[in-house]
Amino acid sequence: MLEDKVLMWRFNRGDPAALCRIYEKYRAPLLKVAAALLNDRSGVEDVLHDVFVDFAQTTGQFRLKGSLKGFLSICVANRARDRNRTMQRRCSTTLDEAMSHPAGTVGPEHRAMSHELIAKLDAAMTELPDEQREIIVLHLQSRLPFREIAELKEMSINTAMSRYRYGLEKIRSALDGELEP
Amino acid sequence: MSEIRDTERLLQAYLEHLPTRQGAEGDAKVLADALTAMQRTKQQAAQPGRILWRTIMTSKASKLTAAAIVVGAVLFFAFFGGFTQSAWALEDAIEAMKNFPAVYMVGAFPGGTAEIWIRANKTKTQSTDVVVRGSHGAITWTRDGSTYHYEPSQNTVYFEHALTIGMAQWLGPELLEMLSTAENAKIVRGKDPATGRDRIMLLCSLIDVHGAQSWVIEFDVASKLPVAMKQWQNLDRSGPPSFDAFKIVYYEDLPDDVFDVHVPGDAKHVEKPLQIPDEAVGIMSNPQDGISVEGMTQQEAAEKTVRALYLAVIDQDMNTLKNISPLCRNWGDEFLRKIIFKPDKDDRIVEILEIGQISKTGRSALGPIATVPVVVKLKNGKKAEQQMIVQFRQFGDTASCVVHGPYGLPREIDY
Numbered sequence: 001m002l003e004d005k006v007l008m009w010r011f012n013r014g015d016p017a018a019l020c021r022i023y024e025k026y027r028a029p030l031l032k033v034a035a036a037l038l039n040d041r042s043g044v045e046d047v048l049h050d051v052f053v054d055f056a057q058t059t060g061q062f063r064l065k066g067s068l069k070g071f072l073s074i075c076v077a078n079r080a081r082d083r084n085r086t087m088q089r090r091c092s093t094t095l096d097e098a099m100s101h102p103a104g105t106v107g108p109e110h111r112a113m114s115h116e117l118i119a120k121l122d123a124a125m126t127e128l129p130d131e132q133r134e135i136i137v138l139h140l141q142s143r144l145p146f147r148e149i150a151e152l153k154e155m156s157i158n159t160a161m162s163r164y165r166y167g168l169e170k171i172r173s174a175l176d177g178e179l180e181p
Numbered sequence: 182m183s184e185i186r187d188t189e190r191l192l193q194a195y196l197e198h199l200p201t202r203q204g205a206e207g208d209a210k211v212l213a214d215a216l217t218a219m220q221r222t223k224q225q226a227a228q229p230g231r232i233l234w235r236t237i238m239t240s241k242a243s244k245l246t247a248a249a250i251v252v253g254a255v256l257f258f259a260f261f262g263g264f265t266q267s268a269w270a271l272e273d274a275i276e277a278m279k280n281f282p283a284v285y286m287v288g289a290f291p292g293g294t295a296e297i298w299i300r301a302n303k304t305k306t307q308s309t310d311v312v313v314r315g316s317h318g319a320i321t322w323t324r325d326g327s328t329y330h331y332e333p334s335q336n337t338v339y340f341e342h343a344l345t346i347g348m349a350q351w352l353g354p355e356l357l358e359m360l361s362t363a364e365n366a367k368i369v370r371g372k373d374p375a376t377g378r379d380r381i382m383l384l385c386s387l388i389d390v391h392g393a394q395s396w397v398i399e400f401d402v403a404s405k406l407p408v409a410m411k412q413w414q415n416l417d418r419s420g421p422p423s424f425d426a427f428k429i430v431y432y433e434d435l436p437d438d439v440f441d442v443h444v445p446g447d448a449k450h451v452e453k454p455l456q457i458p459d460e461a462v463g464i465m466s467n468p469q470d471g472i473s474v475e476g477m478t479q480q481e482a483a484e485k486t487v488r489a490l491y492l493a494v495i496d497q498d499m500n501t502l503k504n505i506s507p508l509c510r511n512w513g514d515e516f517l518r519k520i521i522f523k524p525d526k527d528d529r530i531v532e533i534l535e536i537g538q539i540s541k542t543g544r545s546a547l548g549p550i551a552t553v554p555v556v557v558k559l560k561n562g563k564k565a566e567q568q569m570i571v572q573f574r575q576f577g578d579t580a581s582c583v584v585h586g587p588y589g590l591p592r593e594i595d596y
Contacts, residue, residue, distance in 0.1 A: 006466060009546035013459050016216050023212055031201035044201060049211045056219035121195045140189065141196040165185075172188045 004068040014059050023052060026069055029142060030076050036137040037080035039126055040087055047083060051075045066148045073142040074152045077134045084130065117175075124174035132167030135160055281431035282351070286410075288426035293317050295424070298439050301351040307590055308347035310440045321346060322442045326592060330453075331444045338444055341453040342541075343552075343568060343589025378403060386416045406431060455543030455550060457570060457585050461508060462546050468576040470507045471583040483553045483571045484536045486582040490569070491533045491555060497522045506584040527561035534558050540568065541588075549573045552588045567591040 007025075010018035027048065034047040051072065055062075064071060125133055134153075138144045146164070150157040282301040288294065293316040300310040313321040318333035323344055330339045369382040379402035386395035395418045399409040408429055411422040465471075472489055474482035486505060493501035499517065503509045509517055523529035537554040544550060552568045559565060570585040 006462065006546050009462065010459075014219065016219065019215060019219055020212060023208070023215065027208065027211075028201070032196065032199050035199040035201050036196050041200075045207045045211075049207075049214060052211050052215040053218045056215040057222045059219050059222050118195070121192070136192065137196060140193045168185050168188050168192075171192060172185060175188070175191070 004064075008062065008064050008068060012060055012062055019052075019056055019059075022055075022068065022072075026072055029069065030072055032141055033073050033076045033137055034080055036125065036141055037077055037084075037133060039084050043080075043083050043087070047076055047079045051079050066152055067144075069142065070138075070144045070148045070152055073138055073144060074149075077138060081130045081134070120175055121171070124171045127174070128167050128170055132163045132170070135164045136167045136171075139164055281433060283432040283435040285430045285432065286426040287428040288410075288424050290315075290424045291421055297426075298435065299348065300435055300440065301348075305351045307351055309344075311347045312440050312442060313346070320442055320444070322440065323347060324440075324442075328589070329442070331442075331448065335449075336445060336447065337449040337451055339451050339453045341455075341589075344592070345589050347590055373399075380408075384418070386418070455541045455552060455570070455588075457543075457545050457550060457572070461585055464507050464510070465572050465574075465583050465585065466547055467507060468574075468579070468581070470504050471574065471581040472505060474573075474580050474582050477580070479549065479551060479573060480539055482573060482580070482582050483539055483551055486571050486584060487536055487553050487555055487569050488533060490584050491530065491557060494521055494530050495532070497524060506586065508586055528559045528563070530557045531560050532558040534564060545572060547572055547574050550585065556594065564594050565591045566594050 007018045007022055011022065030048055030051070031044055034044040035041050038044060038047065055072070055075065125136075128136070135146075135149060138149050139146065144152075146157050146160045150160040153160070282305055284297075284299045286297040286299075288297075295316065296314045298310070298312045299308050301307065302309045309323070311321075311323045319331060321328070321330045323329070323346060326344060327340055327342045328345045331337070332339065367382075367384040369384065371380060371382065372378065373380050381400040381402060383398045383400065384396070385398075395413045395416055397411045397418065398407050400406065401408045406429070410424075410426040410429065411418075412424045412426075413420065414423045472486055474485060477485065490502070490505045492498075493505060497518070499514055502517070502521070509521075518524060533555065535556040537556070539551040539553055541552040542549060550570055550572050552570055554566055554568045556564055556566050568588040570588045572583050572585050574581050574583065
């Protein structure tokens with residue numbers, strides 16, 4: 001946290017090394033947020049690119065509320081939602097292709113899951129309303145507390161928690177029978 | 182179907198290991214475009230002026246303030262990039278300068294020109310009176326131990342109760358001795374292309390309590406006096422100088438009214454907030470440095486830290502000095518001995534007489550900062566007061582303090 005404060009302070013003074021360090025520190029988790037929220041995962045790099053270019057333009061006037069990771073995660077989420085809407089890629093015929101995992105890039109936990117389960121999770125996540133999907137990803141993957149999500153997205157904490165709960169219920173329904181007690 | 186918790190766990194595993202493909206090529210493109218965007222924003226932001234103190238002090242108008250620091254910063258609690266032993270070349274020049282208790286400079290800074298008048302105290306140990314007048318009406322001056330800056334566009338006087346401009350060591354043999362102790366400065370000999378006169382150029386740089394600075398000082402060989410000087414607010418003399426003094430005149434005396442300053446009676450007065458330069462924060466952010474102040478009030482912590490620093494000076498304990506004041510690591514040991522420990526000098530510190538209450542507070546990116554006045558006794562029996570800036574830090578559960586450096590010039594006192 002202290003490192004982030006110093007990084008932001010340096011960033012606001014136009015230090016390129018600070019921007020590089022922020023990118024190096026948060027690129028991996030942000031890529032995952034983008035991958036989880038985009039219907040078309042080929043756009044993951046584009047989302048990260050656009051978020052960092054926009055972020056770089058705030059040098060000198062950036063004021064951080066909450067954590068830097070939280071702020072950047074929300075930026076990725078917003079950008080992913082815009083892209084989803086623009087691309088209008090909720091068509092199931094192209095979804096399989098878009099969701100397909102490149103060879104050799106699936107993690108061990110994913111390998112442990114059946115291909116069918118992963119496909120169901122992919123589909124269930126894609127079918128979720130954006131606002132529920134975002135809260136689930138920000139909470140479960142970025143590990144942001146509901147309070148911070150609520151502050152960053154300017155909603156009440158109850159709204160954030162409700163959206164999370166509704167989203168989980170829908171995923172659970174979609175996976176009915178897949179989960180062992 | 183199981184409980185919701187199982188869904189969470191499954192989703193977590195799914196999300197944690199989602200495949201991503203960003204490689205080195207993608208990283209390079211993101212960084213290149215982001216850095217370009219950042220640079221473009223910086224250039225655009227450099228043009229307008231916002232009415233904030235920080236902007237004011239870095240505005241074209243107030244860069245004349247930086248010019249007034251000139252050589253003084255060198256000896257303030259100085260941090261030299263260094264001089265070579267060839268500083269001997271300046272010996273005659275320093276001897277020539279020491280006879281003059283007043284200096285007048287004219288020069289250019291980005292956006293205007295400025296005149297600077299500086300006068301030494303009676304014993305010619307440091308400057309007391311400084312006036313810097315900008316061509317567009319801004320004025321910076323000292324009076325009764327305080328420093329003022331008048332910004333005409335805002336009809337406002339910004340002030341601080343410390344002498345933050347001037348020279349901590351007046352021109353003379355002491356200056357030479359200090360310069361000759363430092364390392365890696367450059368002396369360049371040549372001829373002035375305009376006049377054909379022989380000249381010596383002295384190039385040096387440092388990070389001191391005012392931040393990064395570098396200079397080129399030009400000495401006229403015949404008169405043995407500095408005749409021109411350029412100053413940058415970076416270490417590598419890159420870009421246009423923050424002050425280019427193209428005329429320097431020395432005086433044996435000056436009338437008092439040279440230092441009289443008049444500002445409009447309806448000008449607002451605003452105290453300048455306590456700040457430390459950007460470069461210092463990184464240097465002071467090592468958790469291994471400093472001393473623990475766990476469970477103490479800010480006053481107790483500041484006293485403990487400053488006392489430890491001065492005891493290190495009295496005991497000539499170099500390691501402790503660097504640990505408590507990490508900026509000292511920028512200097513060589515020999516240089517530190519000369520300017521701080523002064524082992525063979527009558528004005529070396531021998532006793533702490535009093536540590537006062539916190540007099541001013543502020544904040545850096547590392548946390549709160551505060552100034553603490555310290556009264557010390559010198560070997561020659563004189564007493565001096567110096568305000569020190571203490572940085573409070575919190576790393577995890579650990580509270581600690583370091584000393585940034587002095588706040589303003591020291592002053593002799595009757596105690």
